[in-house]
Amino acid sequence: MAINPDYLGREYPAPEPYEVTRGKIREFAEAVNDPNPVYTDPAAARAAGYPDVVAPPTFPVILGMAGSAQAIADPDLGVDFSRVVHGDQSFHYSRPTHAGDLLDSVTRITGIRALGGNELLTLETVAHDAGGEHVVTATMMLVVRGGDE
Amino acid sequence: MNRLRHADVEVGAELPERTFPVRRLDLVRYAGASGDFNPIHWNERFAKSVGLPDVIAHGMFTMAEAARVLTDWAGDPGCVVDYSVRFSAPVVVPDDEGAEITVGGRVKAKNDDGTVDVLLTARSGGAKVLVQSKATVRLAR
Numbered sequence: 001m002a003i004n005p006d007y008l009g010r011e012y013p014a015p016e017p018y019e020v021t022r023g024k025i026r027e028f029a030e031a032v033n034d035p036n037p038v039y040t041d042p043a044a045a046r047a048a049g050y051p052d053v054v055a056p057p058t059f060p061v062i063l064g065m066a067g068s069a070q071a072i073a074d075p076d077l078g079v080d081f082s083r084v085v086h087g088d089q090s091f092h093y094s095r096p097t098h099a100g101d102l103l104d105s106v107t108r109i110t111g112i113r114a115l116g117g118n119e120l121l122t123l124e125t126v127a128h129d130a131g132g133e134h135v136v137t138a139t140m141m142l143v144v145r146g147g148d149e
Numbered sequence: 150m151n152r153l154r155h156a157d158v159e160v161g162a163e164l165p166e167r168t169f170p171v172r173r174l175d176l177v178r179y180a181g182a183s184g185d186f187n188p189i190h191w192n193e194r195f196a197k198s199v200g201l202p203d204v205i206a207h208g209m210f211t212m213a214e215a216a217r218v219l220t221d222w223a224g225d226p227g228c229v230v231d232y233s234v235r236f237s238a239p240v241v242v243p244d245d246e247g248a249e250i251t252v253g254g255r256v257k258a259k260n261d262d263g264t265v266d267v268l269l270t271a272r273s274g275g276a277k278v279l280v281q282s283k284a285t286v287r288l289a290r
Contacts, residue, residue: 031182032213033169038226050227057220057229058213065184082199084187086208088281090233096226145200 004078012070012107020101025055052099064125064138067107087141094134102130117146152224152289164222164254169214172247179210205239215269218252234282240273
């Protein structure tokens with residue numbers, strides 16, 4: 001199965017804004033075993049200068065995962081999810097995400113190429129807040145491993 | 150939490166190395182929190198059927214642990230401006246003993262805009278699991 005090169009540049013807008021809640025940030029911080037109180041204690045977060053609890057730096061991968069899932073679910077893109085591993089990941093932040101954010105995001109396919117029997121798919125997710133200001137751009141490169149046969 | 154000041158950092162300074170355990174339960178919890186339910190991260194039979202040695206950790210779990218080293222050092226989780234990693238080998242997580250991820254870092258550059266560039270490393274089971282991993286963080290004045 002090969003990735004359809006015609007999909008380069010295709011965009012997948014999130015169906016609705018993502019609401020960042022204290023509970024979800026706490027769940028994520030606990031899942032990465034990070035006890036920093038600015039993730040769970042609003043008073044600690046305010047003391048550190050934030051309007052509410054902030055999210056760990058890798059939290060926006062949730063938006064990237066959702067966007068990439070939209071793309072991969074498209075059968076005409078031609079990605080076999082069972083052969084996907086994560087190749088690289090980057091984040092560029094305008095500010096930290098915090099509870100109360102309502103994030104609009106669009107995921108775009110920015111790279112499709114073959115490398116040594118594998119295929120590399122790059123997806124860029126750009127998130128803006130309710131005021132239209134940029135919050136974070138998350139870029140993931142997925143490796144679709146070639147078959148052994 | 151005390152914020153590290155830009156003036157107090159020197160190029161070449163090492164971030165305190167730390168080792169984080171990772172067990173199957175961590176991967177199940179991370180799958181739920183992140184929305185990444187790829188069975189290679191929790192189903193040994195499936196992982197082996199697609200040619201992997203065993204269940205492997207989410208790359209993003211490793212990236213999150215490396216971020217802890219960075220944000221605890223800087224004293225502010227909101228300080229990160231850029232953060233990128235390449236996953237060079239999987240963190241293999243056996244059912245019984247689990248695995249460990251050891252993260253270190255070093256200051257590569259001080260920038261005039263109040264930021265510093267940090268190179269991060271992560272190893273597990275004798276393999277480098279992150280390469281070309283770097284972050285730019287804005288430190289206190």
